[in-house]
Structure formats: C-alpha cells, structure tokens
Amino acid sequence: MLGFLTGAVIFGLTYRSFMPQLKDALSFGAVPLPELLNVSAGLAVAVFALMFLLVLYVLGRTGAARRDRLAAAAEETSGD
Numbered sequence: 001m002l003g004f005l006t007g008a009v010i011f012g013l014t015y016r017s018f019m020p021q022l023k024d025a026l027s028f029g030a031v032p033l034p035e036l037l038n039v040s041a042g043l044a045v046a047v048f049a050l051m052f053l054l055v056l057y058v059l060g061r062t063g064a065a066r067r068d069r070l071a072a073a074a075e076e077t078s079g080d
Helices: 002-025 033-037 041-062 067-079
Strands: none
Touching: 033 041
C-alpha cells in the first residue's frame, strides 16, 4: 500500500513537467495501427483474430471462469 501511495504522490508531483513532453513525443495523430507497424491491414486483422482465438482456446482449455459463476453453478448442481 505504501508503494501505491508513493507512486501516486510522485506521479502527481511530476505530472505537469513530464506529461507535455510525453504527449509531444508520442503524438502520432490519427494513424491506424497497421500503418504505424508498416504491415498490411489484412495481416493486422489476421494476427489479432488469431490472438483472440488463442485466448479463447486457452480459456477453454484451462476451464477459466468467473468465481461467482462457478459458485452459482456449484449451488445449482448441489441442489438437484
């Protein structure tokens, strides 16, 4: 908790001097991600679609679910 508060105080104290420089350095305007990465739009869509499918696959294989839904499902099966 102390680290969180320390970081918040440091951020608050340095925000006015640090943020304008950061905004200027990272201001690319309205540039699409494929153009920024110098790849075709189709390749970018394909990569993100594959990443999304991989996440769904991993979640399905690991049986990841929200705890409240798991508790509700356990109550339903124990009530039968």
